[in-house]
Amino acid sequence: MTVSLEQLRRCHVAVDLGAARTRVYVKGLGLVVDEPSVAAVNTRTGSLIAVGALAEQMTGRTPDYIRVARPVTGGTVIDIEMAQRMLRHLLGEKLRRQLRRKPRLRAAACTPHDSDPLAQRAAVETMVGLGARRVELVDTLIAAAVGCGLPVEQPTATMIMVCGAATTQIAVLSLGSIVSAARIPVGGDAIDHAVIQYLRQHHALMLPSQSVRPLQLALSGSGLTSKGPATTEIHGRDVATGLARSVRVDTAAVRQAIHAPLTAVLDGLGKILRDCPPDLVADLADCGIMMVGGSALLPGLDQMLRDATGVPVHIAERPDVCAVLGLGAMLDGKIEPMVLDPLAC
Incomplete structure (x- = not known):
């Protein structure tokens, strides 16, 4: 999955296939x-009815x-044909x-860190279905770091946290490469599911899992911090009767x-x-952690990380589109690598 900047400059289109968007x-x-990465299909005829926001x-x-x-889960394409049809209609x-007028269309695509060969092949096949003759794969962590303006090519440590819908990816970068990284199967969907399960178990209330953001409804802007209203009114469906019902829940319990x-x-x-080596950790004490991804906007998450690690935590200016903007750069x-010429003996 190692690709040079010269190869990326020859590409014509960049795609970030995320679980959410x-x-x-x-x-x-x-x-x-x-x-949104959603498609609606008529199972009787096999025709595509809607894609994107309407399908959601x-x-x-x-x-x-x-x-x-x-068709995409955790940044990995699980249904290649549906992903191709969805992309064609979105474009x-x-x-x-x-x-199609390009004589040899080249495409670049983001892939999650440490993705297996099957996941990489699925991403390539999806781009080939759009007419790409060559596909370059770029690690999402590096693309997101470039997109939010981190000096990834310098010999200093930068930490990036990509908070996605299905996974959270964390890495320490230096000299344009990943020093240490991890992919955790916890994202915004898991947080929403935790809120839904809490309301179901303690209040016998069911919430729609896709049509509303239960986290935003439950916290009402107070986030993961103790500030804000002590209780919040939630509307949903009663588990026993199936009728509409409203309850007041304790926001501290939801947190x-x-x-x-x-x-x-x-x-x-x-x-x-x-x-990480001690020298890089010392750099992180100054520059801190940069959060990107749609789930980075979760209220109070940055403060929670500051309290747990003791290092500064920042949220990118446009955290949801950092990865694709990094590929576009x-x-x-717009990105020049740090050239390390061999020393003459």
């Missing part, structure tokens, strides 16, 4: 697609013959016609339920720091 960057046009709105609201599919006929899945993230962060040739 799909983003496409075209050289010369910028970010052209930023839609259909989740849990469709008749039996319509299936809402998510649109006009943009696809423009890309405690959220801390359970985040414990794995804190453990992985501690392991990364323990495996590499495609446009």
